[in-house]
Amino acid sequence: MKVTMKKVARRAGVSSSTVSRVVSGHPNVREETSRKVKKIMDEMKYTPNMIAKSLVSKTTSSICILLPKQDEKCFSNLFFMELIRGIATQANLSGFDIFISLGANEKEEVEMVSRLLKGRRVDGVILFSSRKEDAVVDFLKINNYPFVLIGRSDKYNEILSVDNNNLKAAYDATNHLISMGHKRIGFVRGPSNAIFSCDRLEGYRKAIQDNGLERRPEWILGEEVMQDSGYHAMSFLMNLPKRPTAILVVDDLVAFGVIRGLNKLKYKVPDDLAIISFNNTTLTELSNPTISSIDIGIYQLGYTASQVLIKRIQNPSNETQHTNRFIIEHRLIVRESSIPKRLGV
């Protein structure tokens, strides 16, 4: 049988308002009364009905993570799990629960979020928004729901968002390759409608330009590289009359494919082609050779996003005050794939 406030109240010989006050830590309760009620609550194993509480307070203490549809290959599942861990850890600390929803397509995503928010099941949403022209962002923006973007919007810039400086990250990665003596550097980019992907491309271009290096369009490959584990793409790249000696790769998982493709073609990493990738997932250390990577602080990204969103939910007033763009620092992690053998390790 369900233990309600009423029952606790009756048993304790007080009114249910008093019990309510004790539960919510209201100051206007005599110390003695409070202790007595608490004791009875323990005895009866009272657990508040969150649903009833939600109905009254119009808040749910829960947020929703909207994960993009499966076929966004460029980010591995490793990435998302790590993100979820960051979000969940912080959310729990703040006493929030987490809904998770996987959109099948953009339209469905909007419906899902709409249902969750309007149905008052969640107080806010964390979006992993890489794409340009995101209908979900539009929806949330228009309806003024609390949400935070992991990544950034190219449409609205006053939106709450947690991101890396992807331009700088790619710039740093490219410079690392340059500092290793490379002059011809290629880039395996992610999907062209993904903002982070464009940012990284831009950083790469800037570094090439700032160093007065050669720049060739055929050194930039699309993400279709992943097909047949990079075999054809690498075959194409390595058979160019002027081929690069190093490449940046948009994600570790893709770098894996690239390395595998190169191996099949009997090329050696890093001797024939040096590689540096992004995200620094567990994979980088398991690869052979180990992969140099830009650590973008995935966990931090999630942790911060959760923190920022919850703060906004709990304090909607300062909506336009303060910062609304949070940048997580990246770090260059150098491993075998970008260190020429002749330099030693």
Add this chain to the structure above:
Amino acid sequence: MKVTMKKVARRAGVSSSTVSRVVSGHPNVREETSRKVKKIMDEMKYTPNMIAKSLVSKTTSSICILLPKQDEKCFSNLFFMELIRGIATQANLSGFDIFISLGANEKEEVEMVSRLLKGRRVDGVILFSSRKEDAVVDFLKINNYPFVLIGRSDKYNEILSVDNNNLKAAYDATNHLISMGHKRIGFVRGPSNAIFSCDRLEGYRKAIQDNGLERRPEWILGEEVMQDSGYHAMSFLMNLPKRPTAILVVDDLVAFGVIRGLNKLKYKVPDDLAIISFNNTTLTELSNPTISSIDIGIYQLGYTASQVLIKRIQNPSNETQHTNRFIIEHRLIVRESSIPKRLGV
């Protein structure tokens, strides 16, 4: 301003009960009335308040996935994301939402689940229970809450669970190695308190025994193999006076570490040591050589778990009827790591 049933009702010139009936598809509504109400609902953009509905119906149409604490290394994040996809896909089909929670430790997991269930925020729980003596299972069992185990319980066998036949899977994998001509076969096991791990070990042993092959305790390695990416463990294994020519590895990610360790030691896979692993995550195809693996149908595992749990929630009556143990078929996927080069590919 929130659009409620009352407002829709007033606008449509009917009572709110009628609106309620229309929403819930109750039969006793005149076709015409229904159409009129629906039209007004659309016009006013009415969205039902799920919280209020929950309060009355005492159901939430949501389930919770409890993910084990981070340090269970043997299963990679890839595994969990795939599981989540399976669960989420099926749950959405049934109109259920998903809570996710990451336990930090067993005690916290119990508290979490307890809060969620008693607080009536979720109707049931999907547990990834690998370990023996699981306090969460005890709690759910005692309180008679709807839940399903992915894996199995060695304590209660009438519990709803979705699992592989891990014994058979390991048996099949071992036989595959045997059929490739191997006589000395090792095993890299998962955590010893994990049931699936023990099941697999048993299957391996059985296959060795059934084929009258040699069996040596030093050929069985613990999961600490993952330390320093398997270098030391492989060094130990390969330096045994009588060393195995093939091994089973409990998870793809671990197999990765093993291969990397072997590479560092200048051993070749599969020539010096053939490898077959479990789970068949994306990694297997990206490795070099590609890894033979037992596909345990991770997505199916999740999909089925969700299906079974939701059925139980919606129809609690047949609690003890029918099957309560569902087995997902496994498949042997043969790749390069277990095919001797001399046999060709």
Add this chain to the structure above:
DNA sequence: CTGTTAGCGCCTTCAA
């Protein structure tokens, strides 16, 4: 077929 009534369990006035 439709409307009225009475809660679900909690929180928040308003009085006392």
Add this chain to the structure above:
DNA sequence: TTGAAGGCGCTAACAG
């Protein structure tokens, strides 16, 4: 400092 009353938005039971 406490209690009584009313309502959050919806559903279920009972009349009509």
